[in-house]
Amino acid sequence: MSQRLQIGIAGAGVLGRLAAWALAEAGHHVTVFDPADGPAPRQDGRGAAGYTAAGMLSPLAELDNASAEVALLGWQSIAIWSRVAERLTAAHAGSEPAPLLFRQLGSLMVAHGSDLGAAERVLARLRGATDLHAAMPQAQALDRPALRELEPALDPQLRAWLLPGEGQILPAPMLSALAASARGVDWRWGCSADEVAPGRITLADGTWHDCDQALDLRGLGARPALPLRGVRGEVVWLHAPGVALQRPVRLLHPRHRVYIVPRPGDLFVVGASEIESEDRSPVSLRSAVELMAAAHSVISGLAEARIVHLETNLRPALPDNEPRIEAEPGLLRINGLFRHGWLLAPALLRDGLRRAGLVNALENGAP
Ligand SMILES: Cc1cc2nc3c(=O)[nH]c(=O)nc-3n(C[C@H](O)[C@H](O)[C@H](O)COP(=O)(O)OP(=O)(O)OC[C@H]3O[C@@H](n4cnc5c(N)ncnc54)[C@H](O)[C@@H]3O)c2cc1C
Incomplete structure (x- = not known):
């Protein structure tokens, strides 16, 4: 590393923890401020x-409602997550086996026969993103035997x-692993940054x-520095022993955007509503x-699933719904x-840290 810098980070969410880990790995001295009580996962939708x-x-699949730039950044991010998860897993200490942090088995889009119009619209959008065809794979139609084989x-x-x-992150284990593995980071919990x-x-x-170098990664808490709004999202957690699903499934439906994401322990997260409201109730x-x-x-075996948890939170969004880097x-x-x-x-942080001239562990082969 060329220079060991003092880095201050406001916010210990997805961006804040990944930045802390990546900068500490590269030898910087990192201090993080967050109003949460500590690093433990919260399930009350307030964190x-x-x-x-x-x-x-x-x-x-997100091309349905996002730009080609977002899709490309996302594609690059998956490769970075894969490397980060590998390093966090290798660094895992303790008597328990390392938790699953990341999985890349592709995902499925499905539609009922009566909703093929909605599905065709999404597929046309994917086919139309010709700029991306060289960089990203295309959706592959599955016949019945192939579907049965993949997801019975x-x-x-x-x-x-x-x-x-396509892949999936296990959010709580990944957030915990990033906090636990970020070497020498000074975590200041219970500290809210006003400016x-x-x-x-x-x-x-x-x-x-x-x-x-100060990093403002406070999500919705960055108001009024940025013109953010919260977009309400709701999820349902189900417990369904005996229902096996390997990969996330997204239902293409004229009215709802619904996905089912498998989690370890026979759990499934079903999400998510998208409502223009900051109501956290x-x-x-x-x-x-x-x-x-x-x-x-889509999975009749879920009939006997138990509803174990319901959760609401707010997505931090700018007026154009696009991410922003300000350096x-x-x-x-x-x-x-x-x-x-x-x-x-990962890709946004890589680009932002590059613009700020900060050596970090998100670059290929770094530090
Ligand atoms: C229901 C739902 C489903 C979603 N599903 C997906 C999905 O499947 N895939 C996907 O890619 N994304 C998904 N998202 C979006 C994703 O969760 C957010 O885009 C992401 O969490 C934003 O990251 P962030 O670090 O900017 O903010 P956050 O993760 O919200 O973290 C912000 C942090 O800043 C802290 N903070 C707030 N105010 C202050 C302050 N004043 N001082 C210091 N710290 C402060 C907070 O305590 C928090 O720790 C979903 C979101 C929701 C709500």
């Missing part, structure tokens, strides 16, 4: 949006497409922290019914990751 996320890494739990009548190379300026983070108690009956009915319509000497802000934060964080 980082990253905890509530399903963890889908779906650059192709799915209704065999479904029309299905495999999106090769992040070049070389200075000012805390809610009026004290401040001077540093060579519990999941509504309408959302719960729609999400679960859609999930049950000036001594200050880097990244925000607006909206519905793709896990998908985009």
